[in-house]
Amino acid sequence: MFTTYKEALEWIHARLRLGIKPGLKRMEWMMERLGNPEARIKAVHIGGTNGKGSTVTFLRSILQAGGYTVGTFTSPYIEQFNERISVNGKSISDEDLLKLANIIRPLADELEETELGGPTEFEVITAMSFYYFAEVNKVDIVLFEVGLGGRFDSTNIIQPIASIITNIGLDHTNILGNSYEEIAFEKAGIIKEKTPIFTAAKHPGARRVIEEQAEKRQAPLYRLNQEFSITAHRTLANGEMYTLTTEFQIMEQLEISMLGKHQTENAALAVVAAQYLTQNGSIVVTEQAIRSGLKHAYWPGRFEIVSENPLIIIDGAHNDEGITALVDELSTRYADRSLHIVFAALKDKKLDQMISKLDQIASQISFVSFDFPRAAEAKDLFMISTSQNKIAVEDNWGDYLDEVIKSIEPNSVLVITGSLYFISEVKPYLFKFSKNTIISL
Incomplete structure (x- = not known):
């Protein structure tokens, strides 16, 4: 018992x-x-x-x-x-x-x-x-x-x-x-x-x-x-x-x-x-x-704006259809902004098309690993990407997000996406930032 x-x-x-x-x-x-x-x-x-x-x-x-x-x-x-x-x-x-x-x-x-x-x-x-x-x-x-x-x-x-x-x-x-x-x-x-x-x-x-x-x-x-x-x-x-x-x-x-x-x-x-x-x-x-x-109606982690200044969006786009919807929405709403995408995924997903679509809209794309049995390694995601502005983050994704958030330019959008299991770790992590900055938590 x-x-x-x-x-x-x-x-x-x-x-x-x-x-x-x-x-x-x-x-x-x-x-x-x-x-x-x-x-x-x-x-x-x-x-x-x-x-x-x-x-x-x-x-x-x-x-x-x-x-x-x-x-x-x-x-x-x-x-x-x-x-x-x-x-x-x-x-x-x-x-x-x-x-x-x-x-x-x-x-x-x-x-x-x-x-x-x-x-x-x-x-x-x-x-x-x-x-x-x-x-x-x-x-x-x-x-x-x-x-x-x-x-x-x-x-x-x-x-x-x-x-x-x-x-x-x-x-x-x-x-x-x-x-x-x-x-x-x-x-x-x-x-x-x-x-x-x-x-x-x-x-x-x-x-x-x-x-x-x-x-x-x-x-x-x-x-x-x-x-x-x-x-x-x-x-x-x-x-x-x-x-x-x-x-x-x-x-x-x-x-x-x-x-x-x-x-x-x-x-x-x-x-x-x-x-x-x-x-x-x-x-x-x-x-x-x-x-x-x-x-x-409100559902967390689905194209959710968690901060307006700087602009940070989290989205649990964990398959090709989800990525397509995310890319379409980003292209519609933020066509005039540079997009920094942080992506993590499960290794048993069809990753090539997902990453290819993100590559096409990202000004910069970063790949991270997270602690989950089926999580893909950042270096493996990095190898699939064809972006000229790609980064593989092998160590702590939290420390990396700290650095990225501090350096976001006014006309940029930080998009954190991929596995819902990853998003479930990221969102509580964002509580550490000022409540005057982070919203909708």
Whole structure:
């Protein structure tokens, strides 16, 4: 039995050694022992490659504005581990996390002795979230973000009232497949019988797979640029504005405070899902709640301006699609400024295209390593780059950032990007700077 939060967290993290073990049998085994708490939760399931966390945030904010108590299960975390299990944006307490760890630990030990083997870190956290929302802190609705893929993801034992699949990209190809179609098939595994599915998938092959799986399961399907569409997009100084047309309503001049045209698509998914669920009586949200929720939605580490003077942006662009969105946004907003990009990544990503796109816009690009089992070495990233102004930082990235921030020119932008695991280390580090300088922390 754990007696402290620190002990519980160390046990959870130690399970990373088990790696990724796709499949639902271990989750089903644990849930049966716990009396199937996942069956007592009203849930929305959110999968896809990019934009899952942002879509969760938009929908949570809309539902909160409508008066609901909303649980969320997300990954990875940016500032604190506890934020992975939250209620109305407030992270689970250390005390409750300790309680949950002591409930799940005996099951994990028992499971270890079976032919199924012990649960992974993600399976343990998922099991904790199910029990938490069903027994410890009951809420009106829970938004579950898929960890990896969908079909065999540990969250996929739920029976949601709606499922959402954001855009599909070539990520985790060593596990999910090498084509858009193969990856889409895994993502589409969250589609349930006669349960509505909302998607912003753009690749024709990926969309076709989702359409086929929705038809097979008789699931009502809502697709970006078909059943709902975005028009009249305008970039604002502190967000985006657009018109959303759905079969339920036309909403003009919707505003979001999260930056980037791609965020209008994530917001649109949240809105059309909320409209559908209101129509069928699962929830009730008004137009005012939708507008207010969108405007106040905030998700850390996604094109987030953490300092205005000097201008510092952090963005968890950890795959090709994410980098493309980042490059487009930087080119639109800061075409007249020099860009110093600091990049760190996981070594199992497709790095060549990501780095090539950053090379094209960076006045200077620096590659750093960080303390994570799958992190790429700075020198390896450096070798991929073709930039004439590249630097490999082999030692402490924190000391390097200190130097860079002190020397930023007035017309320059410092962009820190790459792995979300890296961003989760960088953002708290920036607390050391004056609060008069660093904002939005």
